[in-house]
Amino acid sequence: MAGGGAAPPPKQEEMHPHPVKDQLPSVSYCITSPPPWPEAIMLGFQHFIVMLGTSVIIPSALVSQMGGGNDEKARVIQTLLFVAGINTLSQSFFGTRLPAVMGGSYTVVAPTISIILASRYSNEADPHQKFLRTMRGTQGAFIIASAIQIILGFSGLWRNVVRFLSPLSAAPLIALAGFGLYELGFPGVAKCVEIGLPEIILLLIFSQYLPHLIHVAKPVFDRFAVIFTIAIVWLYAYILTVSGAYNKSPMKTQVHCRVDRSGLIGGASWISVPYPFQWGAPTFDVGECFAMMMASFVALVESTGTFIAVSRYASATMIPPSILGRGIGWQGIGTLLGAFFGTANGTAVSVENAGLLALTHVGSRRVVQISAGFMIFFSILGNVPCYSSHSLYEFPCIFANVKEIGNR
Numbered sequence: 001m002a003g004g005g006a007a008p009p010p011k012q013e014e015m016h017p018h019p020v021k022d023q024l025p026s027v028s029y030c031i032t033s034p035p036p037w038p039e040a041i042m043l044g045f046q047h048f049i050v051m052l053g054t055s056v057i058i059p060s061a062l063v064s065q066m067g068g069g070n071d072e073k074a075r076v077i078q079t080l081l082f083v084a085g086i087n088t089l090s091q092s093f094f095g096t097r098l099p100a101v102m103g104g105s106y107t108v109v110a111p112t113i114s115i116i117l118a119s120r121y122s123n124e125a126d127p128h129q130k131f132l133r134t135m136r137g138t139q140g141a142f143i144i145a146s147a148i149q150i151i152l153g154f155s156g157l158w159r160n161v162v163r164f165l166s167p168l169s170a171a172p173l174i175a176l177a178g179f180g181l182y183e184l185g186f187p188g189v190a191k192c193v194e195i196g197l198p199e200i201i202l203l204l205i206f207s208q209y210l211p212h213l214i215h216v217a218k219p220v221f222d223r224f225a226v227i228f229t230i231a232i233v234w235l236y237a238y239i240l241t242v243s244g245a246y247n248k249s250p251m252k253t254q255v256h257c258r259v260d261r262s263g264l265i266g267g268a269s270w271i272s273v274p275y276p277f278q279w280g281a282p283t284f285d286v287g288e289c290f291a292m293m294m295a296s297f298v299a300l301v302e303s304t305g306t307f308i309a310v311s312r313y314a315s316a317t318m319i320p321p322s323i324l325g326r327g328i329g330w331q332g333i334g335t336l337l338g339a340f341f342g343t344a345n346g347t348a349v350s351v352e353n354a355g356l357l358a359l360t361h362v363g364s365r366r367v368v369q370i371s372a373g374f375m376i377f378f379s380i381l382g383n384v385p386c387y388s389s390h391s392l393y394e395f396p397c398i399f400a401n402v403k404e405i406g407n408r
């Protein structure tokens with residue numbers, strides 16, 4: 001070339017806008033590097049266990065207030081699992097494409113309870129009819145509330161908002177999304193402290209201490225700490241139950257400590273495929289819809305912080321605002337899908353599963369997709385695991401009982 005030598009090499013920031021040093025170095029498997037299939041299946045099952053807590057606790061708290069019994073409770077849990085599996089797959093394929101598990105939202109529990117206590121449902125004498133009417137009311141409210149997330153996400157409005165999120169503002173947002181579960185999870189431990197406290201201690205031992213005391217070729221104790229802990233604690237709780245430790249305890253203590261008081265096994269159907277509007281046509285009320293729209297916006301903000309945490313724990317570069325907005329839009333579609341099926345709950349990114357990414361150091365998208373497969377499978381074959389007493393398929397019902405009594 002006339003008049004000079006070779007062109008200067010491009011600057012580092014021009015080649016890599018998000019250099020590798022901004023990623024977490026301890027992540028073993030990032031988004032596009034899945035672990036071996038056996039390990040991926042076990043990790044996917046572990047994600048399923050963690051999100052099962054939300055899927056059991058929220059319907060258990062709401063359905064009984066709505067007038068439903070164990071049959072309705074089991075169907076709502078199966079429906080919530082089914083919708084969560086579809087939403088997780090949609091988010092991983094079309095949304096942010098991050099390893100984010102989409103589950104229920106604690107944020108919308110308060111407005112849902114306000115709908116349950118509304119005067120237009122209190123005059124219903126038949127509990128089953130009251131449950132159906134209340135469920136249709138929540139469906140209508142969630143249908144309207146989903147529009148907030150869909151419009152803000154796909155229109156680009158939310159993208160323009162998150163453009164101004166600096167690390168100084170994103171860090172408290174992520175922290176508050178996790179701390180918000182403290183007031184719901186920790187009091188549950190106190191309801192049966194002789195079971196809940198050992199589980200917390202064992203989880204700390206498996207995840208934080210054993211990997212440094214026992215050196216193995218591959219990380220085992222910290223990567224599968226949740227499975228080890230829940231299996232040991234459930235066996236411990238089962239021994240206390242069959243030995244009669246709670247036979248003379250008050251009924252409230254038995255409900256929270258025994259492993260045979262959930263009512264889910266007898267209420268679940270052998271095969272149940274959830275379908276849209278299975279509870280009837282939705283009903284709409286202006287006040288209920290407005291309250292749910294406000295809660296939907298709060299869930300949107302919390303999911304934004306959780307998406308950022310998931311991208312960090314998966315060793316991804318900083319998630320672009322456009323991708324984050326698209327993920328919020330697909331979250332709105334997930335809320336709309338849950339409204340059609342009747343889950344009595346919204347959709348949000350599971351903060352618990354985001355923490356599991358940090359615990360296992362595995363941010364593979366395939367693992368989360370396998371977890372979604374477990375959700376759909378066990379939502380359809382509801383009673384097969386419950387009556388297979390000597391098979392591995394019994395564990396989901398075991399975990400459902402453990403989760404419901406507040407062990408996590």
